[in-house]
Structures are given as C-alpha cells and as structure tokens.
Amino acid sequence: MNKIISIVLLVGAVAVGAGVLNTHDRLSQTSGQAKGNLFSVSEDIHNLRQLDGEWSLSVLRSLVTDSDFDEVAGFLPRLRELRADLGTAADAEDNIPDNLKNRLFRFLSLIESKEETVEQFKTNFAVMRNSRKFLPVATRSLLASAAQLDAPKATEDGKKAVESTVGKGLANKIRDIGDRVSSFTQRPDEGAKVRVLTLLSEFEETVLQYPPELSNALNNYISHSRIIMERTIHLNGILKRVLGTEVAEAGTELSTQFKNFSASLVSEVESGTANLNKQLLMMILGLAAIAIVSGIMYAISAFSVDKKIKASVAKATEGLEKEMENNASKAGSGTDMGSVSAMASTIAEEIGNPVGKLSESLDAIRSSAERFGTLKTEVDKLMHTKSADTFEMMSNLKNIGEVLENVSGDATLNDVPEALDEMQNNIMHVQAFTGELRNLSNSEPKEKAWFNVNDTVNAAVEEMQSKVGDGVTIKAKTATVPEVFGSSEEMQHTVVSMIHNAVDAIRAAGQAKGQIMISTKKHNDRAIISVVDNGQGMDDETRSHVFEPFFSTKERGNSKVSGLGLSVAQRMVVQNDGKIVIKSIPGKGTNFSIVLPLKSNQEAAQA
Amino acid sequence: MTRQLKLCAAIGLTAILTATPLLAGKPLSEPIKPIPATVDVDPKKVSLGRMLFHDVRLSKGETVSCASCHDLTHGGVDGVQVSTGIDGKQGHINSPTVYNTGFLFRLFWDGRAESLEDQVDGPIQNPIEMGSLWPDVVAKLYEDTKYPKMFNDAFGGGINRQNIKLALAEFQRSLITPNSRFDQYLLGDANAITAQEKTGYENFKKYGCISCHQGAAVGGNMFQLFGVANSYFQNRGNITKADMGRFNVTGNVLDKHTFKVPSLRLAALTAPYLHDGNAPTLRAAVDIMFKFQLGREAPDEDKDAIVAFIKTLAGEHPEMKK
Known part of the structure; x- marks a missing residue:
C-alpha cells in the first residue's frame, strides 16, 4: 500500500515537473494567429499619416507647377475611406484606452477638416488662377488699345494733330496697377491690399472717359485684379492650414501614444513573464522536494511496516500498554493500518490537490503567457527594425496587433495575477507540507549540547508572538531550571508546534x-x-491519536493543517530522551507538558 | 345649425369640466396659446447642450460662443442691431432670441432651417459669425477632458457634428418661458393683466396683428411679406442681400422680402427689433408695422396699449434670472 502510494507520488511529481518544464518552454514559443482590430487600427493610422503626407506633397506640387487640383482632389476618396475604416475599427475596439481613442478621433477630425479646407482652396484657387491667366493677356490688349489712343488722327482741316499723351498715361496706370497686383501676390499683406483696392476704385471712376469698348475692357481688368486681391489673402490663410503641421503633429503624437500604449502592454507582459518564470522556478523546486520526500516516504513506509509488525506483537502481549507506547514513540511513528490510510488520503489531499490547482492555474495563464512571449519577440523585432524600413516595421506592428488582439481578446490577461497568486499559495502549501514530512522522516539526530529550557521557551514565544493573531495572548512564566542536554533547536520547534496547536484549539x-x-x-x-491553553480541549479518543501522523481534527484545505505537527514534535522529544504528557478537559483546555530528563555529565557524555 | 351649437356647447362644457378647479376662472380660448409649464427633454443632452452653448471652442479663434450673441440672461439676444462675430466682423442681420425656439416652425429670418438641429450649421460655419469647420470643432472638443464622456453618456457615441447639433437643439428646446402674466390671464386669472393691457390685446386683435402673430410663440408659424401695405425697403434704402429674405432660399421672386414672422414672446427684452434691427424700441417697431404691414395709422393710446400688452407676454426661465 505504502509502496504504491509513494511510487504513484513519485511518478506524479516527475510527470508534473516535466509538464512544468514543458509549459515553461512553450512560454517562449511564438504563435501568430487571428487578425485583430488593434492591428487594423495601427495599420490604418500609419496608412492615413502616409496618405496625408503624400497628399500634402501633392498640394505643394500643384501650387508650384500651377496646375489644377485634380490630383489633389484624387486623394479625397481614399482619405475618406481610410478615415471611415479607422473610425469604425477604433469604435469597435474596446481595448484601446479612452484617452487614446479620443486622440485618434481628434486626428481623424483634423484630417477631415483639412479635406474641407483643401476643397475650399481648390474652388478659390480656380477662380484666382483664372484671373491670373486672364490678366497678362488683358494687359497686352489694353496697352495696345491705349497706344491707339495716342495714334495721330487725320483731321478734317488737314492740320497735324496735337500729340496725345492720354494713352501713355493710361498705359502707365495699367502697368503700375499690374506691378502692384503682382507684387502683392508675391508678398500679400492687409495694408498693401487696402492700398491696391483703393487705387483700383479710383481708377474705376476714370474709365468712363475712354471709348465704351476700352472702358468695358478696363472694368473687366479691374474686376479680375480685385478677384486676385481678395482671394490671395484668403488662399494664404487656407494654405497655411493645408500645409500646416497641425495634422502631421497630431499624427506623430497619435503614433507615439499608440506606441507607448503598446510599450506599456509589453512591459506589463515582460514583468508578467518574469514573475511567471519565478513562480515556475519555485514550483519546480517544490516538486523536486516532493519527489525527494516521496522517495523518503517510501523508505519510511517500509520501515513503518516493520514497526507495525513489532507493534502488533507487543499488542498481543497483554498488560504492556505502556511499553507499547514507548516503543511507538521511539519508533518515531505510531503507525497502524488506520494511520496508513489516513496518511494516504492526507498525502493525496495535501499534495494532490495543490498540484491539481497548480495545473489549473497553469492552464489559465498558459494561453496568455504564450502570447506574452510572442509579443515580446515581435516587439524585440520592432525595436531592432531600422526606422527607415517602414514596411518591415508595419509588418512587425501587424504581428504585434495580432498578438495584442489575442491577449486582450480573451479574459485571461486579467486572470494571470490571480492565477499566479493561486499558484504561489498552492506551492507554499506543498512546501509547508513537505517541510513537515522532511522533519518527520529526518531521523538524523541533531547535535546535542547543554542548553537552558527558559531560553528555548523565550525564543519560541518571541517567534510566535506576532503570529498568533488577535484574541490570543501568549505568556511565558519561567522558573530556575538546570540546563538540559539535547537539541535546543528541536525543543524550540516542539514548543512552536504546541503553540500552533494551542492557537488552533482556541x-x-x-x-x-x-x-x-x-x-x-x-x-x-x-x-x-x-x-497550557484555554481552547476546545480534547476527549480521550482524540488524545490517543494526536501523535499519529496525519491525524487532525481540523478541516483539510487550511494550508496550516497537515496533521504532522505533533507527530514531529513527539519524535523530536523522544530523540531527546523525553516524552510528552497531555492533560485535557474537553471544552476547557489542554496542557501539553514536555518532560525532559536532567542528565548528569556522565549521562550526557554517553548520549 | 342646432347640431353645431350643441357640439360647441359640448366642447365648451368639456373644457369647463376639465379645467382645474384651482384656477380662478376657466381658461380662455384665444388665438394665442399659453406656453406649457414643462417640456419633455433629455436632461443629459440638455446639460451637454448648455455647455456647448457657452463654449467658445465652437468658433474659429475661440473668441465667441453661441451665448455671445444669444445672452440667456438678456432675453437670449445681444441687444445690438447686428451681432459681432469672429475677428470683430459685423453680421448682416439682427440676432433673434433663442428662447421658445422649440415652438417655431422654421429657423432663421428666412426660414432656411427646418429644425433646431439644422439651424446649428448656420452660425457655426458662417464665416462672419463663428467661422468654424465642423471637423475642427470636433477635434477641439476631443481635447477636452469632460466632453468625450458626456457625449458617450448622452448619445452612447462619440463626438460628431450630428451629436453636437442634437445636444444644442435639445438645450434650446428646454429654453421655454412659461408663466407670463398673459399666460396666467389665458389660463383664467382675469386679474393677471391690467385694463390697459387687456385693451392692448383687444387692439392687437382688432387691428389684425393677430393674423400673423399667434400661437404659443405669438409668431413663428408662417412666412409673411415685409411691406404688405407700403414698401419698407424702398423707404429705408440701401437694400442688402439679407433684405431679400426667403428669396435667398427659394430663388422665387414671389418670396422677395418675405420673412418668418418673429415671435413676440420675449419682445419686451429683445430690442432692437426687425430683421435689420432698425426699430430701437417696441413702440418704433409697432409704428413700422402699422405703416408698412397694416397701411394705416392708429391713435397713440391704441399703440401704447399694444406695447403694454406685448410686454405681458414675457414669461420665466431659470437662466434669465442668473
């Protein structure tokens, strides 16, 4: 029976250990899976910024080449489509923090605003361009007409006509206005605009003196000049917005924030991974301990069977009850079939349950952990991408987006800390249990020396003072006692165990x-x-079992309860040639007394 | 005939029976209707709309808000002939009040907006009023710490021009001015207005003002030609585009100088008057109406009584008392 339990334990421990190692390996593996909104958002932001850049260049090109804005307008459908896509994707993505989303929508609005501004510009520019094309042609024709005014005319009386300067004056005026308008378009300002407009109004009042055809042409000329004057400043204002840095800055800011958002996720992931590694290491150590202890348990069990036979023989001998008790104490465990069964179920619970929970916790975090690993790899790649290599960067961002989608898509991201806590609790439970198992099985005698039991008691009280919790006070009352020969460490452990037991009873x-x-x-x-405690006390039946390993009146599941404390204590006291005497009244309290012999130097030397 | 009389009697009886017994007398059935005490609006949208209404970020350069020209503490107007928009630019038309606009069948003097929501586009985008591009407004509001959440709470969605319009419209629908002395009179309190004011109301009906200024808003439910009897515009001179009225919307020559009849509800508080702000006082506006709309004269005491009556139309709103 014991063999089977131990072997099962050992095999189980090794299997779980292997599973842990396997999981650990898988943490660093990558898995590129489903596409996600985050990917689409990051890609769309990038595309939109790029398109906006190209679009701005196109505006500049149209201005420089003085071409129409058809090419510029050609961007609009793509811009609108991208904006709509991005808006929809961002709307649907709950994992982007609100403030980042707000920046994103702001960015979209700025682009939309630029689209409207460009359309305004296009309309205004077309009008102005028309006037600017018209003016040189009109000027030439006007100057020709003006020159005609001064042409010598044949008079009826045949006299030579008086040389006219009207045409020259008009020509000068036209040239002056043309110069002013063109210099204004080079360097537009409100003052110059007012001066030129005043000049145009004054000029307008004089045109009626010329022949009707010329006067009409002049009026046309003036109105086109006005258009240029009026629209130039307006266009300048629009142009400032179109070519301004506002959209680009908002785009850069947005990308930076999005990157920070990703980075913060990454750092969360990294610390999560580090934490996980630590936890896993602990778990491996814990399981290794279980494996070792299981081995030892196997040995003990074999030994216990031997002892059980001895005990049976002793039991068969009537009236040797007291002797049997001593034998059992010296043997380190008062085992019979009942206690083996208790041991089996205890081990199953104390190790099996936590390991089962560990496995559940591992399952819970495994999927997230895999994605953390993937994300880390992808982010590493991104960090090492040359900034100029946009395409590669985008492909990395895309991968990150996919992983982010998976990480945030299921709820496991939030479960990881809880799962880790759960794991830690379970591991601590197993460690505490295996620690006690080790104490129980450790038959190697501690080094013995002369020590003062009062020091031992004070040390134990000091150790426990802060741990007993509210509602329980510990007092020590020491008398003068000669030094005892033995292990003060083991005695302190014993007293501590008894205090634990007393607290539980209370x-x-x-x-x-x-x-x-x-x-x-x-x-x-x-x-x-x-x-001595004023706890629940115990009846005789209970008292007869208290030193059996795994015997406990307390419910399983409490991590402090193993049923080994008093067994270990008793073994230690026996190692020191003493015994434990229990007096208890149910409902009133219990008195555990550790009785140690006061040895002579000679006896001590023999021990 | 007997049957009709019976029907009238039945209706009258029903009216009497349903009248609340708290009232001093039975409610009057008049062409002017009392403003309801409450209006069904969404408080979240209203409070968001109130914030937007006072927010200068709706304007280019962030210098003017809706409240700059529609001062809620001053009858919902700015008290000047034409308003001043961004960069100190002068508008072309007198700012009407924003109170009781929920009762109007169209918005703007030329009625070009069919709803309060549509109306918002006007001042926001008008280059001499607020001069904004919608997306700019949206972008600016997204920078605010409170708006994104408020919009989400009110509409379950983000900040966009549609939601901004809805919120502003909802806020304006909440701007009603019930409990005026005249409404108290309409609801049966015969002593709520003085003898002169009663005479004023009789004159208002007798001279025919009531044929256009009627309903809960005392106006705002039809278009009318300004200058029915005499040409106001030839008389005034310097005709502007704004003077063309509804023609600017329809392009129909029959609509030249046609305007939405303005509400007289807050006339006591909203000088100067008419679309061009050309009448500095209520009395001056009444004079113009007599001359150009009715084509007749009336004794001063009749006109004064009408002015006294118009002043009883102004009710209450919490914002007015601030």
Whole structure:
C-alpha cells in the first residue's frame, strides 16, 4: 500500500515537473494567429499619416507647377475611406484606452477638416488662377488699345494733330496697377491690399472717359485684379492650414501614444513573464522536494511496516500498554493500518490537490503567457527594425496587433495575477507540507549540547508572538531550571508546534480571549515545559491519536493543517530522551507538558 | 345649425369640466396659446447642450460662443442691431432670441432651417459669425477632458457634428418661458393683466396683428411679406442681400422680402427689433408695422396699449434670472 502510494507520488511529481518544464518552454514559443482590430487600427493610422503626407506633397506640387487640383482632389476618396475604416475599427475596439481613442478621433477630425479646407482652396484657387491667366493677356490688349489712343488722327482741316499723351498715361496706370497686383501676390499683406483696392476704385471712376469698348475692357481688368486681391489673402490663410503641421503633429503624437500604449502592454507582459518564470522556478523546486520526500516516504513506509509488525506483537502481549507506547514513540511513528490510510488520503489531499490547482492555474495563464512571449519577440523585432524600413516595421506592428488582439481578446490577461497568486499559495502549501514530512522522516539526530529550557521557551514565544493573531495572548512564566542536554533547536520547534496547536484549539473553540501560558519548572530529575491553553480541549479518543501522523481534527484545505505537527514534535522529544504528557478537559483546555530528563555529565557524555 | 351649437356647447362644457378647479376662472380660448409649464427633454443632452452653448471652442479663434450673441440672461439676444462675430466682423442681420425656439416652425429670418438641429450649421460655419469647420470643432472638443464622456453618456457615441447639433437643439428646446402674466390671464386669472393691457390685446386683435402673430410663440408659424401695405425697403434704402429674405432660399421672386414672422414672446427684452434691427424700441417697431404691414395709422393710446400688452407676454426661465 505504502509502496504504491509513494511510487504513484513519485511518478506524479516527475510527470508534473516535466509538464512544468514543458509549459515553461512553450512560454517562449511564438504563435501568430487571428487578425485583430488593434492591428487594423495601427495599420490604418500609419496608412492615413502616409496618405496625408503624400497628399500634402501633392498640394505643394500643384501650387508650384500651377496646375489644377485634380490630383489633389484624387486623394479625397481614399482619405475618406481610410478615415471611415479607422473610425469604425477604433469604435469597435474596446481595448484601446479612452484617452487614446479620443486622440485618434481628434486626428481623424483634423484630417477631415483639412479635406474641407483643401476643397475650399481648390474652388478659390480656380477662380484666382483664372484671373491670373486672364490678366497678362488683358494687359497686352489694353496697352495696345491705349497706344491707339495716342495714334495721330487725320483731321478734317488737314492740320497735324496735337500729340496725345492720354494713352501713355493710361498705359502707365495699367502697368503700375499690374506691378502692384503682382507684387502683392508675391508678398500679400492687409495694408498693401487696402492700398491696391483703393487705387483700383479710383481708377474705376476714370474709365468712363475712354471709348465704351476700352472702358468695358478696363472694368473687366479691374474686376479680375480685385478677384486676385481678395482671394490671395484668403488662399494664404487656407494654405497655411493645408500645409500646416497641425495634422502631421497630431499624427506623430497619435503614433507615439499608440506606441507607448503598446510599450506599456509589453512591459506589463515582460514583468508578467518574469514573475511567471519565478513562480515556475519555485514550483519546480517544490516538486523536486516532493519527489525527494516521496522517495523518503517510501523508505519510511517500509520501515513503518516493520514497526507495525513489532507493534502488533507487543499488542498481543497483554498488560504492556505502556511499553507499547514507548516503543511507538521511539519508533518515531505510531503507525497502524488506520494511520496508513489516513496518511494516504492526507498525502493525496495535501499534495494532490495543490498540484491539481497548480495545473489549473497553469492552464489559465498558459494561453496568455504564450502570447506574452510572442509579443515580446515581435516587439524585440520592432525595436531592432531600422526606422527607415517602414514596411518591415508595419509588418512587425501587424504581428504585434495580432498578438495584442489575442491577449486582450480573451479574459485571461486579467486572470494571470490571480492565477499566479493561486499558484504561489498552492506551492507554499506543498512546501509547508513537505517541510513537515522532511522533519518527520529526518531521523538524523541533531547535535546535542547543554542548553537552558527558559531560553528555548523565550525564543519560541518571541517567534510566535506576532503570529498568533488577535484574541490570543501568549505568556511565558519561567522558573530556575538546570540546563538540559539535547537539541535546543528541536525543543524550540516542539514548543512552536504546541503553540500552533494551542492557537488552533482556541480558534476551534471560538474562544474570544485565548490565553496560552508557557511555563518551565524543575520536578525531581525532570525539566518540564508546559504549554497550557484555554481552547476546545480534547476527549480521550482524540488524545490517543494526536501523535499519529496525519491525524487532525481540523478541516483539510487550511494550508496550516497537515496533521504532522505533533507527530514531529513527539519524535523530536523522544530523540531527546523525553516524552510528552497531555492533560485535557474537553471544552476547557489542554496542557501539553514536555518532560525532559536532567542528565548528569556522565549521562550526557554517553548520549 | 342646432347640431353645431350643441357640439360647441359640448366642447365648451368639456373644457369647463376639465379645467382645474384651482384656477380662478376657466381658461380662455384665444388665438394665442399659453406656453406649457414643462417640456419633455433629455436632461443629459440638455446639460451637454448648455455647455456647448457657452463654449467658445465652437468658433474659429475661440473668441465667441453661441451665448455671445444669444445672452440667456438678456432675453437670449445681444441687444445690438447686428451681432459681432469672429475677428470683430459685423453680421448682416439682427440676432433673434433663442428662447421658445422649440415652438417655431422654421429657423432663421428666412426660414432656411427646418429644425433646431439644422439651424446649428448656420452660425457655426458662417464665416462672419463663428467661422468654424465642423471637423475642427470636433477635434477641439476631443481635447477636452469632460466632453468625450458626456457625449458617450448622452448619445452612447462619440463626438460628431450630428451629436453636437442634437445636444444644442435639445438645450434650446428646454429654453421655454412659461408663466407670463398673459399666460396666467389665458389660463383664467382675469386679474393677471391690467385694463390697459387687456385693451392692448383687444387692439392687437382688432387691428389684425393677430393674423400673423399667434400661437404659443405669438409668431413663428408662417412666412409673411415685409411691406404688405407700403414698401419698407424702398423707404429705408440701401437694400442688402439679407433684405431679400426667403428669396435667398427659394430663388422665387414671389418670396422677395418675405420673412418668418418673429415671435413676440420675449419682445419686451429683445430690442432692437426687425430683421435689420432698425426699430430701437417696441413702440418704433409697432409704428413700422402699422405703416408698412397694416397701411394705416392708429391713435397713440391704441399703440401704447399694444406695447403694454406685448410686454405681458414675457414669461420665466431659470437662466434669465442668473
């Protein structure tokens, strides 16, 4: 029976250990899976910025080449489509923080605003361009007409006509206005605009003096000049917005923030991964301990069977009850079939349950962890991409987007800290249990020396003082006791175990004013350490089982409960040639007394 | 005939029976209707709309808000002939009040907006009013710390021009001015207005003002030619585009100088008057109406009584008392 349990344990431990290692390996593996909105958002932001850049260049090109804005307008459908896509994708993506989303929508609005501005510009520019094309042609024709005014005319009386300067004056005026208008378009400002417009109004009043055809042409000339004057400043304002840095800056800012958002996720992921590694290492160590202990348990079990036969023989001998008790104590465990069965179920629970939970926790975090690993790899790639290599960067961003989608798509991201806590609790449970198993099985005697039991008691009290919790007070009352020869370490452990037991008894009784009194005294050739509590006490049946390993009145599942504490304590006391005496009244309390012999130097030397 | 009389009697009886017994007398059935005490609006949209209404970010250069020209503490107007928009630019038309606009059948003097929502486009985009591009407004509001959440709470969506319009319209629908002395009179309190004011109301009906200024808003439910009897515009001179009225919307020559009849509800608080702000006082506006719309004269005391009556039309709103 014991063999089977131990072997099963050992095999189980190794299997779980292997599973852990396997999981650990898989953490660093990558898995590129489904596409996600985050990818689409990051890609769309990039595309939109790029398109906006090209579009701005196109505006500039149209201005420089003085071509019409058809090419510029050609961008609009693509811009609108991208904007709509991005808006929809961002709307649907709940994992982008609100403030980042707001920046994104702001960016979209700025682009839309630029689109409207460009359309305004296009309309205004077309009008102005028309006037600017018209003016040189009109000027030439006007100058020709003006020259005609001065042409000598044949007079009726045949006299030579008086030389006219009207045409020259008009020509000068036209040239002056043309110069002013063109210099204004080079460097437009409000002052110059007002001056030229005033000049145009004054000029307008004089045109009626010329022949009707010329006067009409002049009016046309003036109105086109006005258009140029009016539209230039307006266009300049629009142009500032079109070619301004506002959209580009908003785009850069947005990308930076999006990158920071990704980076913050990455750092979360990295710290999560580091944490996970730590936890896994702990778990591996814990399982290794289980494996070792399981081996030891196997040995003990074999030993216990041997002892069980001895005990049966002893039991068969009537009236040797006391002797049997001593034998059992010296053997380190009072095992019978009942306690083996208790042991089996205890081990199954104490190790099996936490390991089962560990496995569940691992499952819960595995999928996230895999994605953390993927993300880390992808981010590493991105970090090492040359900034100029936009295409590669985009492909990396795309991968990150996919991973982010997976990470945020399921709820496991949020479960990881909880799962890790759960794992840690379970591992601690197993560690505590295996620690006690080790104590129980460790038959190697501790080094013995002369020590003062009062020091031991004070150290134990000090160790436990802060751990007993509210509603329980510990007091120590020491008397002068000669030094004892033995292991003070083991005795301290024993006292601590008893204090634990006392606290549990107080808690189980629901005692609000728990008191634990620890006293020392010398009685004949014995040193006695008494641990008295006002807890629930125990009946004779319970008292007869308290030293059996895995015997516990307390419910399983509490990580402190293993049922090994008093077994270990008893073994240690026996190692020190002493014994534990229990007096208890159910409902009132219990007195555990550790009785140690006061040895002579000679006896000590023999021990 | 007997049957009709019976029907009238039945209706009258029903009216009397349904009248609340708290009232001093039975409600009057008049062409002017009392403003309801409450209006069904969404408080979230209203409070968002109130914030937007006072927000200068709706204008280019962030210098003017809706409230700059529609001062809620001053009858919902700015008290000047034409308003001043961005960069100190002068408007072309007198700012009407924003109170009781929920009762109007169209918005703007020329009625070009069919709803309060549509109306918002006008001042926001008008280059001499707020001079904004919608996307710019949206972008600016996205920079605010409160708006994105408020919009989400009110509409379950983001900031966009449609939601901004809806919120502003909802806020304006909440701007009603019930409980005027005249409404108290209409609801049966015969002593709510003085003898002169009652005479004024009789004159208002007798001279025919009531044929256009009627309903809850005392106006705002039809278009009318300005200058029915005499040409106001030839008389005034310097005709502007704004003077063309509804013609600017329809291009129909029959609509030249046709305007939405303005509400007289807050006339007591909203000088100067008419679309061009050409009448500095209520009395001056009444004079113009007599001359150009009715084509007749009336004794001063009749006109004064009408002015006294118009002043009883102004009710209350919490924003007016701030």
